[in-house]
Amino acid sequence: SQTIHQWPATLVQPVGSPLSLECTVEGTSNPNLYWYRQAAGRGLQLLFYSVGIGQISSEVPQNLSASRPQDRQFILSSKKLLLSDSGFYLCAWTRDGAYEQYFGPGTRLTVT
Amino acid sequence: AQTVTQSQPEMSVQEAETVTLSCTYDTSESDYYLFWYKQPPSRQMILVIRQEAYKQQNATENRFSVNFQKAAKSFSLKISDSQLGDAAMYFCAYRSGGNNRLAFGKGNQVVVIP
Numbered sequence: 001s002q003t004i005h006q007w008p009a010t011l012v013q014p015v016g017s018p019l020s021l022e023c024t025v026e027g028t029s030n031p032n033l034y035w036y037r038q039a040a041g042r043g044l045q046l047l048f049y050s051v052g053i054g055q056i057s058s059e060v061p062q063n064l065s066a067s068r069p070q071d072r073q074f075i076l077s078s079k080k081l082l083l084s085d086s087g088f089y090l091c092a093w094t095r096d097g098a099y100e101q102y103f104g105p106g107t108r109l110t111v112t
Numbered sequence: 113a114q115t116v117t118q119s120q121p122e123m124s125v126q127e128a129e130t131v132t133l134s135c136t137y138d139t140s141e142s143d144y145y146l147f148w149y150k151q152p153p154s155r156q157m158i159l160v161i162r163q164e165a166y167k168q169q170n171a172t173e174n175r176f177s178v179n180f181q182k183a184a185k186s187f188s189l190k191i192s193d194s195q196l197g198d199a200a201m202y203f204c205a206y207r208s209g210g211n212n213r214l215a216f217g218k219g220n221q222v223v224v225i226p
Contacts, residue, residue, distance in 0.1 A: 032212055043203065043218040044157075051212075059213075088155055099145045099207055101214055103157035 002027035006091050006104040014112055019064075019078040021107050023091030026072065031093040033074040034101065035066055038088040050074060051096070086111045114139045116206050118217035125194045126225050132179075133189045133220045135204030143209030146180065148189045151219070152200040160202070163187065165209075191222070199224045 003026045013019060025031050035047040046059045048066035056066050063082060067075045074091060088108050092101040115138045125131035137146070148160040163171045163180050171178050175195075179188045191198055204217040 034214075038155075043216045044214075046213055049213065090157060092157075094212060099209075099212070100147060100159055100162055101212075102159065103149075105154070105156045108155075 002093075002102070004091060004093055004102060004104040006089075006107050008107060009105065010108045010110075012110045012112060013081050015083055016080050019076070019081050019085070019109070021076040021089055021091075021109075023074040023076075023104055024072055025093045028093070028095060029071060030096050031072060032096060033068065034092040034094075035074065035076050036090040036092065038090060038106075040087070044090065048076070081111045083111050085109065114141075114144075114206050114208065114215045116204050116215050116217040118204050118220050120220055121218075122221040122223065124223045124225055125191070127196060128193055130190060130192045131194055131222060133191075133202055133204075133222070135187045135189070135217055137185050137187065137204075137206045137215075139185065139206065139208070141208055141210070145207045145209065146178075146187045147205040147207070147214070148176070148178070148187075149203045149205060149216075150198075150200045151203065152197075157203070161189065194222075194224050196224050196226060198222060 005024050034049045036044040038044050050068045065077050090106045091104040094101045117136045144165045146163045150158045150160045161173045161176050175192045177190045201219045203219045205214045
């Protein structure tokens with residue numbers, strides 16, 4: 001069966017520091033991968049998605065970036081965090097050609 | 113861009129009773145998919161039920177069922193025999209058949225009263 005992992009689970013970082021969040025999927029190959037952000041009390045905002053290694057589409061221009069160095073690994077990064085980057089970050093995957101997305105456990109990021 | 117609207121930010125239901133959550137969406141497409149996701153306090157998003165737009169029959173998963181009204185662009189979720197574990201935020205989501213991006217509503221909080 002397929003599983004999706006995210007780490008770290010929680011993170012507290014000062015403004016201006018770098019960020020790296022990791023997402024990996026097991027039990028499948030060539031998944032489509034997604035990064036979402038959920039601000040407190042709000043819905044989900046799609047940040048990036050990827051249909052293959054090195055292929056990244058950005059939905060929201062901001063100081064975040066994403067990379068996909070391996071087939072089942074998706075990384076969300078920032079060179080300098082802003083206070084507004086605080087939130088809950090969710091990674092999701094879907095099989096190529098399928099239509100439902102499955103989510104990881106999420107990372108709670110607090111920028112102080 | 114498609115928009116998904118969920119009104120009634122918070123709904124309360126007695127344990128063992130039924131609650132219905134409303135969702136409407138805006139689209140000009142004929143090929144699309146609709147979903148309800150549950151987000152418990154742990155905050156992991158869990159797929160509850162899905163509906164293909166080309167299917168007339170309403171989807172059902174155990175105590176969860178939907179009322180899909182394509183012409184009205186309405187997609188409501190009914191939770192029957194509510195249990196304490198059903199307490200969560202519920203999100204309606206839309207996906208076009210032409211791409212793989214999900215558009216989410218803002219969510220409905222369900223409170224289950226013992």
